[in-house]
Structure formats: C-alpha cells, structure tokens
Amino acid sequence: MPKKYHIHVHATPNRFPVIGRSGIVDWGEGCLKCAKCVKTECVYGVYKARRFSTDIFGDTIDQLCKSCFRCVQGCPKRLIHKTINPEWESLGDDLYTPETIAITWTQAETGSIPVSGAGYGGKFSGPGFDSMWTDMSEIVRPTRDGIHGREYISTIVEIGRKPFRLEFSEQGHLVTKLPSAIRLPIPIIFDMFPFGDISDNVWRSTALAASRLQTLVFLPLSEAKKLSEFKDNLVPIFSPSQIESLADVSQFRMIEIHDEPSTLNLLSKNKSDNPDQIVSVRMEALSGKSQLKKALQYCEAGIDLIHYVADERGYEPSIENGLHIKDVIKEIHNSMVRATFRDEVSFLVSGGIAMAEHVIKAILCGANMVGIDIPLLIALECRVCRNCREGGQCPVSIAKIDPAYGADRMVNLIGAWHNQLLEMMGAMGIREVRRLRGEQGRVMFRENLENDTFAQLFMDSDS
Amino acid sequence: MSYKNIWSQAPSAEVVNTPTRFGRALGKYAVIVSDACNNCLRCVAICPENVFHTQGSKLAVPRDHLCLGMECSRKTNRCVSNCPQNAIRVGYNSSSQALGDSRWTPELLMSAWHMAETGQLPKSDIEYRVGATEGGFDKLRFRFPKKPPKRDIDVESIDTSISLNKRHDGRHEISIPIPVYGGGMSFGSISQTTMLSRIRAFAAWGSFTCTGEGGYPEALYPFDDHIITQVATGLFGVKEETIQRVKIVEFKYAQGAKPGLGGHLLGSKVTEAVARIRETVPGSSLFSPFPFHSVYSVEDHKKHVDWIKAINTKALVSVKVSTPSDVDMVAIGSYYAGAHIVHLDGSYGGTGAAPDVAKKNIAMPIEYAIPKVHNFLVNEGVRDQVTLIASGGIRTAYDIAKAIALGADGVVTGTPELVALECIRCHNCESGRGCARGIATTDLELVALMDLAWGTQRIINLLSCWRDQLRQILYKLGLSSIKELVGKTEVLSHLDYSSNVQDDDMRVAGK
Known part of the structure; x- marks a missing residue:
C-alpha cells in the first residue's frame, strides 16, 4: 500500500473582512434605552465583537451575525432589522455564486470540510454539474470508511501512456520498455488563470502550493522559466511557434502544446528528441466529430495527455448555448473507449471546476483528473468581480500577496477538497479514484431520473 | 396538595393558541404606527385579525404577523383609511426577506409558524404549500376537480x-x-x-x-x-x-x-x-x-x-x-x-x-x-x-x-x-x-x-x-x-409536463 497521502493544513486568516450575506440595520430613533438592551444579550456576542455601543445608531454588515433574529424580534420598539447585503448579492456570477465564494474563502482559511446543520437549502437541481447526484452504497454493496482513516482511500492518478500489454522474454524478464509517467497524489492540477492581476508573487504562491501538494502547475513558458527551482512541478504551455527548438523546454518533466496545425509534427519530433518527456496537448473542449477526430489523431501520434479546456463557466468555449463540460467529457471518453485508447492516454479537463464535488463529477463522466483556476484565486480572497479584466484595481490586491501566505491558503483549500473527495468516494464504496473514471452508471443524471419518473407519469396526462 | 406529574402525560390533541416566545413574531407585512397616534384605539375595534391591541390604555406595538397585507389595509372599512390621525402605514417587512432558503422560503417558515401558533392556515396571501427549489414537490400540483364530487360524508x-x-x-x-x-x-x-x-x-x-x-x-x-x-x-x-x-x-x-x-x-x-x-x-x-x-x-x-x-x-x-x-x-x-x-x-x-x-x-x-x-x-x-x-x-x-x-x-x-x-x-x-x-x-x-x-x-x-x-x-x-x-398519481400534475396546471390553493380552489 502506498504511503498515506495527507495534506497538512493550518488556520490562515483572511487579510480583509469577508463579505457577509446579511446585515443588521439599527434604527436609533425612538430607542427606549432599555436597561437590558437585546443587543447585549446576543448569543454570539456580535455587538460586543464589533465594539458598538448599544446606545448609538449603528448598522453592521458582517460575517459575525448568524441570523438568529433574536434581536430583531426582541427589540420592544422594533428598531432592529435584518437586510440582505447588496454587496453579497452582487458577488461573482452564476457558477461562482456568493455562497460558493464564501465557502471557498472559509476552506482556504481553515482547511476543513464545510459542515453545517439542517438539510440542504439550495435549489432542487441546476445547470451543469448541479444536475448530477452521485451514487452511494447501501446494504447490498459495501461502503468505505475512509474519512476517519479506518480504510485507505487512494486519490492517486498517473499521467503518461500505459502499454496495452506487457511482454516477457522466455526467461521471464520484462521486455516491454515502460514509458515514463508522472504520479500525482490528487486528481487535481493547477491550470492557467483566465483573469486576475497575476504577479510573480501569485505564480510563486501557486508553484509553492503545487510543490507541497506534489501536483503540477500549468503556466506560460515565460513564467515557468522564472521559477526554475520548482521545475519538476511546472508544465510550461506554449505554441509551436513560440519556441526555437525543443531544447528550450527539455529541462521540464512535462510540457503542454497548444492545439495548432504544426503541433502533431512537433509532437513526433519530441518523441524522438526527448522520449521520456511527457507531452500534453491543450485543446478547446468542443463536442462534435472534428474535435474528436483531432483528439484521436493525437492519441495515435503518441500523446500522453489530452487536455480539454472549457470556458470559465464550464461550457464549450466561444459557442452560444454550448454544451456543459460534463457532456463533452462523456462524449470524448466514450469515443476513446471505442477507439481503444482510453486506458493508454490520460485525459484532463479544466474550466468551470468550482467546487470539490465538481472534481468527482467530472471524473465520473470520464476525465482522469481536473484542472482548477478561479478557486485558487478565491483562496487568495478574489471576489470574482473581474475588474482586473478591464484594467481596474483588484479590491483585495492579489498581486501583492506574500507567496508563503498565498501557498498556505491554496494548500488549505485543496486539503479541504481532498477530504470531500474521500467523503464522496467512501459513500460510493470506491477506494481508488482511478476506479471512479468514467463510472457513468454510478451517477444519477437529472434528465434520466426525470424521464424515468415524472415525464412518464405526467407527460400524457392531458393529451 | 399532591404533586401532579404533568410533563409525563401526553396532553390532548386540541388546538390552543400559542404565540411566539421571542417578543414579536415575524411576518410578511409590517404595520407601522407613527407618533401622530393619539390612542383613540379605533384600529383595535376595526381590525378583525386582532393585529392591534392595547397595553394599559395605549396602543401596543401591533402584532403585524397577523396582518393580511396592503390590500386589506386599504379597504374603506379597515385600519389605514379609518385612522383619524392618518398614523397607520402597512408595508412589507424587509427583515423577513433575510429569512430561510430555497427549500424553506420566508413564507413557508411564516406559514408554519402561523399553523403552530393558531392551528389554522394563514389567512393572508403567504405561500403555505411549496418552496422555491424549482423541482420535485415544488413543481407538483394537485388537480382538484372544479366542483368537489358529490358525497354524503362530511x-x-x-x-x-x-x-x-x-x-x-x-x-x-x-x-x-x-x-x-x-x-x-x-x-x-x-x-x-x-x-x-x-x-x-x-x-x-x-x-x-x-x-x-x-x-x-x-x-x-x-x-x-x-x-x-x-x-x-x-x-x-x-x-x-x-x-x-x-x-x-x-x-x-x-x-x-x-x-x-x-x-x-x-x-x-x-x-x-x-x-x-x-x-x-x-x-x-x-x-x-x-x-x-x-x-x-x-x-x-x-x-x-x-x-x-x-x-x-x-x-x-x-x-x-x-x-x-x-x-x-x-x-x-x-x-x-x-x-x-x-x-x-x-x-x-x-x-x-x-x-x-x-x-x-x-x-x-x-x-x-x-x-x-x-x-x-x-x-x-x-x-x-x-x-x-x-x-x-x-x-x-x-x-x-x-x-x-x-x-x-x-x-x-x-x-x-x-x-x-x-x-x-x-x-x-x-x-x-x-x-x-x-x-x-x-x-x-x-x-x-x-x-x-x-x-x-x-x-x-x-x-x-x-x-x-x-x-x-x-x-x-x-x-x-x-x-x-397511495400511488394515485393521476391526481397530480407537473409544471414541466402537464398542461392546464391549476392553482391548488385549498383556500381558493373548488370553492
């Protein structure tokens, strides 16, 4: 059994006050100045923590209030009210909702799994990954008790080609030359950021975190060259035209080439020049025959890893009403299975992976591993305002982050995610993340459940 | 006097009015009485929902969770138009919007509180049947016949x-x-x-x-x-x-x-x-x-x-x-x-x-x-x-x-x-x-x-x-x-699949 992988986390507080969902608005006029003001009775000591005098007008929008409404109901003159914080509501977008951003901040701060009381309060289902429920094991199938360490659940994945079969000499010696491979203890790599005020400090945070987690950072070649002490954890990305010769990148264990017309040639040249180097091709996550055909050509030419990149929200890039990545993954996974390449070539997916559950769901659809981007920025307190895209100022000065501090926050986040992967895999009774890949039968897709139940029951009821 | 161990007996299943234990209950509407009020207490006499009540000889802070809302308050025989001082205003209670979540919406919470207080359905327009999860139970509706089938049992x-x-x-x-x-x-x-x-x-x-x-x-x-x-x-x-x-x-x-x-x-x-x-x-x-x-x-x-x-x-x-x-x-x-x-x-x-x-x-x-x-x-x-x-x-x-x-x-x-x-x-x-x-x-x-x-x-x-x-x-x-x-799915319709889905509010439908 491999050495148990454990991510060491430690509390790393925010630099800025977090944005809370709701605030308390206190309307001072008519205050009776009760001897025992409800504010002094707060179970959580919110008013004390904010050092507000109970006798003066004040409003507080903060993360301390837990919304118990005791002061709202208790004030005899009804002077205290709760209100949704407009700044909270304007955070992020459809995928990076205020809730998702806030929970990511907490994970980066604490490194622990978000646990809360009461049942799920969100929508029944939603677009993309929110239309999938993962399976569990019960009575007729054993589960695995991974989270408390009673059973070992492995999250190891490998990048690199796998020989189809092993050949042995008559004396019983292995004659097949085993191709090189990179073993990652988690099925998560760090991908390029789609936006952000990405300074050298941010790249250094990312590289530091990746080296502590023993995973990889995919980054522009120019940046990779600046961080040579981390080169074993770096994967430079470049176009064939960006390099003069393959010797430019030979110091890296792995490289990623943009999908361009000359990429196939470069790949076969690299196969002979640097046979042990792992090569990935960065392709747009598009559905349809032409992209599949191209992907299979790369497989045939000896690529080690196919990397599909969706847009920031997890949809087919630059297509209106494109498919969600889960459907694109299913399509290419199934064709790679049919073309018998699936066990030889690794498949990585990035774009739109926003939460720990998305890692499991993408792998269930057919990916070997995923790349994450924006969640790493959120670990650095990014508010997904995208001001930086228009050259605006970053509200949390991400560029000035201290690399060691930034790395701690990212490690915490992945530590929390790793435990969530163990929870979900344990519930399914799966002890190896490699066994999870493409297990589409252990997912319940909303469209299937709807067709099997409600559509059948109610579709013809009026016709 | 002998000791009577009350807690160890189950009480009878009768409804007894049981208001909130935290000051004022939270409601959808807020009834605000301005300083112009001269304690004439006409509102106390007028409101059929007992929103207004007194503390000594003065008007107390209204029990606005019982208020039926703006539509009621504007009627010619109700509080707002009958207040001689024009001191009463009815609006939405903004605090209530910060309550709950998609599964238990503010209105579902308030309706359950109302049932627990009074044993009755809320009379105001708050939603007491479904939440806002946009799936499952929240998309199912009953198909009540226009007129209840004739029956001899009550x-x-x-x-x-x-x-x-x-x-x-x-x-x-x-x-x-x-x-x-x-x-x-x-x-x-x-x-x-x-x-x-x-x-x-x-x-x-x-x-x-x-x-x-x-x-x-x-x-x-x-x-x-x-x-x-x-x-x-x-x-x-x-x-x-x-x-x-x-x-x-x-x-x-x-x-x-x-x-x-x-x-x-x-x-x-x-x-x-x-x-x-x-x-x-x-x-x-x-x-x-x-x-x-x-x-x-x-x-x-x-x-x-x-x-x-x-x-x-x-x-x-x-x-x-x-x-x-x-x-x-x-x-x-x-x-x-x-x-x-x-x-x-x-x-x-x-x-x-x-x-x-x-x-x-x-x-x-x-x-x-x-x-x-x-x-x-x-x-x-x-x-x-x-x-x-x-x-x-x-x-x-x-x-x-x-x-x-x-x-x-x-x-x-x-x-x-x-x-x-x-x-x-x-x-x-x-x-x-x-x-x-x-x-x-x-x-x-x-x-x-x-x-x-x-x-x-x-x-x-x-x-x-x-x-x-x-x-x-x-x-x-x-x-x-x-x-x-049990299993009688034909009495249900689904917002996504059935046509002519009707409102199944029992306070309205089939009346």
Missing part, C-alpha cells in the same frame, strides 16, 4: 390513518391516526425539551417519534408506547433493555442528508448528560462509522432483523435507508429480510450536522425514489405487505399528500416540528451554542429558552392543521381515506 369523517404492520404476523397491529410520525433526532443533536415536545405532541396524536441514535433518556420512559428506538451504526445507547421497551425498532442504515456517511456530533454538543447516555466522553466529537461493519449483504441484514425480532418478540421492525440508484433492490431486500416498514430517506433530508458536499450531491431526492420503489414493490407483488414511508424534505401537508400520491403509505418529518418550535433555518445547529433559539442545543442556558408545555402545544397545533389540510385535499379529490391516495 370532511370530519375522512380517514387519515395508516397501518404500520401490513404483514399481520402476530406482532403489534399498529395503526396511527395521521399518516406521519416523527423522524430520528438524537438527544445531543437536540435538547431534551425539544425531544419531549415532539414525543408528547406525536403521542397526543396517537403517533410515534423516533429517538435517533443518541440513546433513550429516562425522561422518555412514560412514552414507551409512542417511541421508536433507533439502532444505528455507532450503536450509541443501544441496549437490550431499551429495545424491549418499545413497539417499533428502527435500523438506520443511512440518512438522506449524508448518505453513505456516518453521523456527526461535534464535541461542543457532547455535554455530561449526552456523554452519559451515549456511554462516551464529554467534549469529544462523535462520529458514527459507516456502514454497519457487520452488514455487507442482504443476508447479513436479515441477521440483524432476526436479532431484534428475537430480543423483542412483538416489536415491528423499520428499516431506514437512503436513496442510491438501486434503492429498489435495497427496499425489496429489506422486505425479504423481514422488515415491516421500509423507510426511504431522500437526499434533501434534515440533519443536525453534515458536510455540505454530502447534503447537496449524494443520492437521489425522495420525489424520484418513491415512485421507483412503489412500482417495483407492486411489480414484485409484495406492495400490500410492506408499509412504505418517505422522508427527506417533507415540509408541508401538501408535501405529505404528494408523497403519498407518488406511492408512499405515509411520511416521516423532522424539520417542520423544529420550525413549529421557531427554528429559523440559520443552519448553525452543528455547534454547541449554535442554536440561539434553544432547539438544537445542549447548552443549559439556551435549553432553558423553551418551555415543554409551549413546545408540545406548538407541534400539536401544526399536526392538527396538517390533518385538517389532508382531509380537505382528500375531500376535494373525492376520497374517503388516505389509503386510497
């Missing part, structure tokens, strides 16, 4: 009882008068006052409450005949003695909020008393393992059921499972292992503490699982020998009726009772001092916030209102017993 005689032993195997023949019993909530996750409030209210209604996995505190002994004791994976507090006390024993294989994961009780809630009952160490977090490490097949499961049946020769056995993709196989396996009750807990069920990732993502919602299992058991020819119970996101009387129409015999609830006790869905119940409303806590100071008689009555009122609504629904559908509703 609403009051409609039967809402269900049988819990359909095997008729010589064990207890138990029928409960309402198609609902209380789900497992352990001592430790909730206070003893909360636990007893639920138990006493369900006992008042002749139904049951499950102890959850936290043992069997002595204070429960007077209610043995209305208690289901739970055997869960941690076996906390499980003793032969407690299994022999009760009429129903429940195996908890899984819980919908955290399917495939064991229970959590964080250290801050493990007080001396909790630790004593569970035979553990105070302050130390408790994690139940998953699964039962003695059960890896249906055969192992049967051994478990046989074990309970041997210890208590009259008890019924319930098997509580969550909803994996093969939930139908699990259900039939449980039946053949000898279960009387197969209890499906869907993935959006309640919990005192669970990882968010599990609550949202693992296992299927109950709305899909009920018809899947019901139809499977029908096809296997055993449906009439098993009581199928559904839980995991049942909030309202409409949810209960929908679950039954989809194929369940009855339901189990938990969260609605806590809402009746003025739970506000702040989701902080995992920590020791988390529940500022003194419901899901073991902190002595917070526990003291709630009185047992008050809590019991609030839940009795809610159950009473549910029973009335169920009877109304059956009446409108022309059915004389809730048993006739």
Whole structure:
C-alpha cells in the first residue's frame, strides 16, 4: 500500500473582512434605552465583537451575525432589522455564486470540510454539474470508511501512456520498455488563470502550493522559466511557434502544446528528441466529430495527455448555448473507449471546476483528473468581480500577496477538497479514484431520473 | 396538595393558541404606527385579525404577523383609511426577506409558524404549500376537480390513518391516526425539551417519534408506547433493555442528508448528560462509522432483523435507508429480510450536522425514489405487505399528500416540528451554542429558552392543521381515506409536463 497521502493544513486568516450575506440595520430613533438592551444579550456576542455601543445608531454588515433574529424580534420598539447585503448579492456570477465564494474563502482559511446543520437549502437541481447526484452504497454493496482513516482511500492518478500489454522474454524478464509517467497524489492540477492581476508573487504562491501538494502547475513558458527551482512541478504551455527548438523546454518533466496545425509534427519530433518527456496537448473542449477526430489523431501520434479546456463557466468555449463540460467529457471518453485508447492516454479537463464535488463529477463522466483556476484565486480572497479584466484595481490586491501566505491558503483549500473527495468516494464504496473514471452508471443524471419518473407519469396526462 | 406529574402525560390533541416566545413574531407585512397616534384605539375595534391591541390604555406595538397585507389595509372599512390621525402605514417587512432558503422560503417558515401558533392556515396571501427549489414537490400540483364530487360524508369523517404492520404476523397491529410520525433526532443533536415536545405532541396524536441514535433518556420512559428506538451504526445507547421497551425498532442504515456517511456530533454538543447516555466522553466529537461493519449483504441484514425480532418478540421492525440508484433492490431486500416498514430517506433530508458536499450531491431526492420503489414493490407483488414511508424534505401537508400520491403509505418529518418550535433555518445547529433559539442545543442556558408545555402545544397545533389540510385535499379529490391516495398519481400534475396546471390553493380552489 502506498504511503498515506495527507495534506497538512493550518488556520490562515483572511487579510480583509469577508463579505457577509446579511446585515443588521439599527434604527436609533425612538430607542427606549432599555436597561437590558437585546443587543447585549446576543448569543454570539456580535455587538460586543464589533465594539458598538448599544446606545448609538449603528448598522453592521458582517460575517459575525448568524441570523438568529433574536434581536430583531426582541427589540420592544422594533428598531432592529435584518437586510440582505447588496454587496453579497452582487458577488461573482452564476457558477461562482456568493455562497460558493464564501465557502471557498472559509476552506482556504481553515482547511476543513464545510459542515453545517439542517438539510440542504439550495435549489432542487441546476445547470451543469448541479444536475448530477452521485451514487452511494447501501446494504447490498459495501461502503468505505475512509474519512476517519479506518480504510485507505487512494486519490492517486498517473499521467503518461500505459502499454496495452506487457511482454516477457522466455526467461521471464520484462521486455516491454515502460514509458515514463508522472504520479500525482490528487486528481487535481493547477491550470492557467483566465483573469486576475497575476504577479510573480501569485505564480510563486501557486508553484509553492503545487510543490507541497506534489501536483503540477500549468503556466506560460515565460513564467515557468522564472521559477526554475520548482521545475519538476511546472508544465510550461506554449505554441509551436513560440519556441526555437525543443531544447528550450527539455529541462521540464512535462510540457503542454497548444492545439495548432504544426503541433502533431512537433509532437513526433519530441518523441524522438526527448522520449521520456511527457507531452500534453491543450485543446478547446468542443463536442462534435472534428474535435474528436483531432483528439484521436493525437492519441495515435503518441500523446500522453489530452487536455480539454472549457470556458470559465464550464461550457464549450466561444459557442452560444454550448454544451456543459460534463457532456463533452462523456462524449470524448466514450469515443476513446471505442477507439481503444482510453486506458493508454490520460485525459484532463479544466474550466468551470468550482467546487470539490465538481472534481468527482467530472471524473465520473470520464476525465482522469481536473484542472482548477478561479478557486485558487478565491483562496487568495478574489471576489470574482473581474475588474482586473478591464484594467481596474483588484479590491483585495492579489498581486501583492506574500507567496508563503498565498501557498498556505491554496494548500488549505485543496486539503479541504481532498477530504470531500474521500467523503464522496467512501459513500460510493470506491477506494481508488482511478476506479471512479468514467463510472457513468454510478451517477444519477437529472434528465434520466426525470424521464424515468415524472415525464412518464405526467407527460400524457392531458393529451 | 399532591404533586401532579404533568410533563409525563401526553396532553390532548386540541388546538390552543400559542404565540411566539421571542417578543414579536415575524411576518410578511409590517404595520407601522407613527407618533401622530393619539390612542383613540379605533384600529383595535376595526381590525378583525386582532393585529392591534392595547397595553394599559395605549396602543401596543401591533402584532403585524397577523396582518393580511396592503390590500386589506386599504379597504374603506379597515385600519389605514379609518385612522383619524392618518398614523397607520402597512408595508412589507424587509427583515423577513433575510429569512430561510430555497427549500424553506420566508413564507413557508411564516406559514408554519402561523399553523403552530393558531392551528389554522394563514389567512393572508403567504405561500403555505411549496418552496422555491424549482423541482420535485415544488413543481407538483394537485388537480382538484372544479366542483368537489358529490358525497354524503362530511370532511370530519375522512380517514387519515395508516397501518404500520401490513404483514399481520402476530406482532403489534399498529395503526396511527395521521399518516406521519416523527423522524430520528438524537438527544445531543437536540435538547431534551425539544425531544419531549415532539414525543408528547406525536403521542397526543396517537403517533410515534423516533429517538435517533443518541440513546433513550429516562425522561422518555412514560412514552414507551409512542417511541421508536433507533439502532444505528455507532450503536450509541443501544441496549437490550431499551429495545424491549418499545413497539417499533428502527435500523438506520443511512440518512438522506449524508448518505453513505456516518453521523456527526461535534464535541461542543457532547455535554455530561449526552456523554452519559451515549456511554462516551464529554467534549469529544462523535462520529458514527459507516456502514454497519457487520452488514455487507442482504443476508447479513436479515441477521440483524432476526436479532431484534428475537430480543423483542412483538416489536415491528423499520428499516431506514437512503436513496442510491438501486434503492429498489435495497427496499425489496429489506422486505425479504423481514422488515415491516421500509423507510426511504431522500437526499434533501434534515440533519443536525453534515458536510455540505454530502447534503447537496449524494443520492437521489425522495420525489424520484418513491415512485421507483412503489412500482417495483407492486411489480414484485409484495406492495400490500410492506408499509412504505418517505422522508427527506417533507415540509408541508401538501408535501405529505404528494408523497403519498407518488406511492408512499405515509411520511416521516423532522424539520417542520423544529420550525413549529421557531427554528429559523440559520443552519448553525452543528455547534454547541449554535442554536440561539434553544432547539438544537445542549447548552443549559439556551435549553432553558423553551418551555415543554409551549413546545408540545406548538407541534400539536401544526399536526392538527396538517390533518385538517389532508382531509380537505382528500375531500376535494373525492376520497374517503388516505389509503386510497397511495400511488394515485393521476391526481397530480407537473409544471414541466402537464398542461392546464391549476392553482391548488385549498383556500381558493373548488370553492
């Protein structure tokens, strides 16, 4: 059994006050100045923590209030009210909702799994990954008790080609030359950021975190060259035209080439020049025959890893009403299975992976591993305002982050995610993340459940 | 004068008005009286909803949660236009918008509070049937005929009882008068006052409450005949003695909020008393393992059921499972292992503490699982020998009726009772001092916030209102017993698939 992988986390507080969902608005006029003001009775000591005098007008929008409404109901003159914080509501977008951003901040701060009381309060289902429920094991199938360490659940994945079969000499010696491979203890790599005020400090945070987690950072070649002490954890990305010769990148264990017309040639040249180097091709996550055909050509030419990149929200890039990545993954996974390449070539997916559950769901659809981007920025307190895209100022000065501090926050986040992967895999009774890949039968897709139940029951009821 | 032990008796199931214990109740509307008020008290006389009342000779702060809203207030014979000083204003209560979530919307919370206070449906326009999750129960509507079918029986005689032993195997023949019993909530996750409030209210209604996995505190002994004791994976507090006390024993294989994961009780809630009952160490977090490490097949499961049946020769056995993709196989396996009750807990069920990732993502919602299992058991020819119970996101009387129409015999609830006790869905119940409303806590100071008689009555009122609504629904559908509703999906329509979906508000439809 491999050495148990454990991510060491430690509390790393925010630099800025977090944005809370709701605030308390206190309307001072008519205050009776009760001897025992409800504010002094707060179970959580919110008013004390904010050092507000109970006798003066004040409003507080903060993360301390837990919304118990005791002061709202208790004030005899009804002077205290709760209100949704407009700044909270304007955070992020459809995928990076205020809730998702806030929970990511907490994970980066604490490194622990978000646990809360009461049942799920969100929508029944939603677009993309929110239309999938993962399976569990019960009575007729054993589960695995991974989270408390009673059973070992492995999250190891490998990048690199796998020989189809092993050949042995008559004396019983292995004659097949085993191709090189990179073993990652988690099925998560760090991908390029789609936006952000990405300074050298941010790249250094990312590289530091990746080296502590023993995973990889995919980054522009120019940046990779600046961080040579981390080169074993770096994967430079470049176009064939960006390099003069393959010797430019030979110091890296792995490289990623943009999908361009000359990429196939470069790949076969690299196969002979640097046979042990792992090569990935960065392709747009598009559905349809032409992209599949191209992907299979790369497989045939000896690529080690196919990397599909969706847009920031997890949809087919630059297509209106494109498919969600889960459907694109299913399509290419199934064709790679049919073309018998699936066990030889690794498949990585990035774009739109926003939460720990998305890692499991993408792998269930057919990916070997995923790349994450924006969640790493959120670990650095990014508010997904995208001001930086228009050259605006970053509200949390991400560029000035201290690399060691930034790395701690990212490690915490992945530590929390790793435990969530163990929870979900344990519930399914799966002890190896490699066994999870493409297990589409252990997912319940909303469209299937709807067709099997409600559509059948109610579709013809009026016709 | 002799000492009368009141708490150990179940009260009668009558409705008694039981207002909030926290100052003013929260409502949809705010009634604001300005300083221009000269205490003429005309409003007190005029308002039929008793929004206005006096404190001494002066007008008190209005009970605005009873207000019917702007439309009413503008009528010529109502408060706003009749105030000689023009001092009354009615608007929305903005604080109420910060309440709740998609499943328990502000209006669902407020309507449940209203039912728990008065035993009646709210009269204002607040939504009391569905939430805003945009799926499942929230997309199903009843198809009430335009005119109720002509009938000679009156609403009051409609039967809402269900049988819990359909095997008729010589064990207890138990029928409960309402198609609902209380789900497992352990001592430790909730206070003893909360636990007893639920138990006493369900006992008042002749139904049951499950102890959850936290043992069997002595204070429960007077209610043995209305208690289901739970055997869960941690076996906390499980003793032969407690299994022999009760009429129903429940195996908890899984819980919908955290399917495939064991229970959590964080250290801050493990007080001396909790630790004593569970035979553990105070302050130390408790994690139940998953699964039962003695059960890896249906055969192992049967051994478990046989074990309970041997210890208590009259008890019924319930098997509580969550909803994996093969939930139908699990259900039939449980039946053949000898279960009387197969209890499906869907993935959006309640919990005192669970990882968010599990609550949202693992296992299927109950709305899909009920018809899947019901139809499977029908096809296997055993449906009439098993009581199928559904839980995991049942909030309202409409949810209960929908679950039954989809194929369940009855339901189990938990969260609605806590809402009746003025739970506000702040989701902080995992920590020791988390529940500022003194419901899901073991902190002595917070526990003291709630009185047992008050809590019991609030839940009795809610159950009473549910029973009335169920009877109304059956009446409108022309059915004389809730048993006739089981699997009758033709009385439902679905917003996504059916055309001509009608408003099923019983206060309007079919009048």
